[in-house]
Amino acid sequence: MRSRICHTMADHEPLHQDRDTTKPDPSSWDQLPIGLFAFNRHGQIVSYNEAFIDLLGLLPSSNLSFERCSSSSFDLAAAIRNVLNGETIRMAGWYKAPERQPRFIRTTMSPSFSADEQLDGGVGILEDATEQRRYEERMEHLSSLDPLTELYNRKKVGDVLSTTAQETVDTRAPAAVIMLDIDYFKLVNDTFGHPTGDLVLRSIAQLLRRNIRKSDSIGRWGGEEFLIVAPQSTLADGVQLADKLRQKINAEPFGPVPRVTCSFGVSSLEGGKTVEQALQDADEALYVAKNRGRNQVSSKR
Numbered sequence: 001m002r003s004r005i006c007h008t009m010a011d012h013e014p015l016h017q018d019r020d021t022t023k024p025d026p027s028s029w030d031q032l033p034i035g036l037f038a039f040n041r042h043g044q045i046v047s048y049n050e051a052f053i054d055l056l057g058l059l060p061s062s063n064l065s066f067e068r069c070s071s072s073s074f075d076l077a078a079a080i081r082n083v084l085n086g087e088t089i090r091m092a093g094w095y096k097a098p099e100r101q102p103r104f105i106r107t108t109m110s111p112s113f114s115a116d117e118q119l120d121g122g123v124g125i126l127e128d129a130t131e132q133r134r135y136e137e138r139m140e141h142l143s144s145l146d147p148l149t150e151l152y153n154r155k156k157v158g159d160v161l162s163t164t165a166q167e168t169v170d171t172r173a174p175a176a177v178i179m180l181d182i183d184y185f186k187l188v189n190d191t192f193g194h195p196t197g198d199l200v201l202r203s204i205a206q207l208l209r210r211n212i213r214k215s216d217s218i219g220r221w222g223g224e225e226f227l228i229v230a231p232q233s234t235l236a237d238g239v240q241l242a243d244k245l246r247q248k249i250n251a252e253p254f255g256p257v258p259r260v261t262c263s264f265g266v267s268s269l270e271g272g273k274t275v276e277q278a279l280q281d282a283d284e285a286l287y288v289a290k291n292r293g294r295n296q297v298s299s300k301r
Contacts, residue, residue, distance in 0.1 A: 035126030038112070039066075041119060043080050055105060055126050057097020071095050074105060083109045083122040092129065104133035146220040148198060149205035157219025161229050161275055164217075168231075168269045175231045175269040176238025179282040180245070182224040183261045183294040192256055200254050204262070211248055212241070227282075235268040235301055242266050242297045250295070261295035268301065 035052035039045050045064045053059065056069040066077040074093035082089050092106040109124035144156035152160065164175045182188075182204065189197040201224065208218055212228060221227040230238055242264040254260045265286025267278045281300040289298035 036123070037126070038121060038123045039080060040121040041084065043077075043084060046121070052126060055103065055128055056095065057100045069095075069097075076107070079107070079109060080122070083111050083124075084119065086111050086119060092133075102130075103128055104130045149202055149220050151205050151209065151226070152217060152219030154219060154221055157217060157221065157227050157229065158275075160217040160219070161227070161278070164229050164231050165269050165273075165275045165278070169272060173232050174234045174237075175229065176233040176235060176241070177267045177269065177278045177282045178228040178230065178238055178242050178245075178264060179221065179266075179279075179286050180226050180228070180242070180262045180264045181286060181290070183263055183290075185224040188257055188260070196256060200257060200260055203252070203254055204249060204260070207248055207252055208245060211245055233268075235266065235270065235299055238266040238268060239297055239299050246295065246297060263289040263294045264297040265289055266297060266299040270301075 032049065033051060035049065035055045037045060037048040037052050043066065045066065048064070053064075058064065058069060066080050070076045070078070071093070074091070074095040079089045079091055088108070088110045090106075090108045092104065094102050095105050096102040106127045106129045107124055109122055111119050111122045114120045144152055146153045151157075161177065167173065168175050182200065185197065185200070188200055201220075205218075205220070205226070208226060208228070212218060213230070215231055217229045219227050228241075230241060233241070246262060246264060249260060249262050252260070263286060265282045265284065265288070267273075267281035267285060269275075269278050273281075285298040285300040288300075289296050292298070
């Protein structure tokens, strides 16, 4: 077994000590589970431990460079330039080494100074935060869902709507907004009980999700109301989608409930319309659909 010592380049410059801090003994670096590295004032890697090359999927080499261990979402090379300007940099991002699974890596890098207080390079640490990041992403995802239907909750679908509204301004591409409500849902709960009512809500949620595009977003807007945001769609496209969903619901069995229908209100984000205006127009169109007898689609430009 080879000696577990710090890998050092042939042109390694001596590591300096500043007046206040003693740097770790490089011979102990390979005993640590985190990646450690140092670079000179030219941005060249001068020393590193085994965890550094393992995290980045590299082979020990005499010509390692930060360009070889950077990616679009984890640009070490650019960060090093900032460190050499005297900044302490903290960043994190997904990094994929050749023939490796992506890893979420966090790093902190700071400049180092010689005894006469001249910047002579920098030092950094790398940590594999993949499991923590995936846990955070799962928690973020769960916090955006309605627990009963597993669709987006009101806040999340509202955020999507706001983002889509901004995109329509930036790209001048239209977007449709569809608001739907289950007809006589209180009667379903009163007649068949709340567990059956929950079954109807979940079943309709699944049906809606199956029959919209991947680019569309859907959420539970409240109670028995749902909201669909359809980017790259005109008002006419939204009406067509709403009527397709209406017919699908009409044809779907819902356990002991003999028939379930929905009313739809459609508006659009065309012409720089605000989120508030689009929601109000969809709500007013939904009100018209219900007043006209329910189980139909109404729209407001």
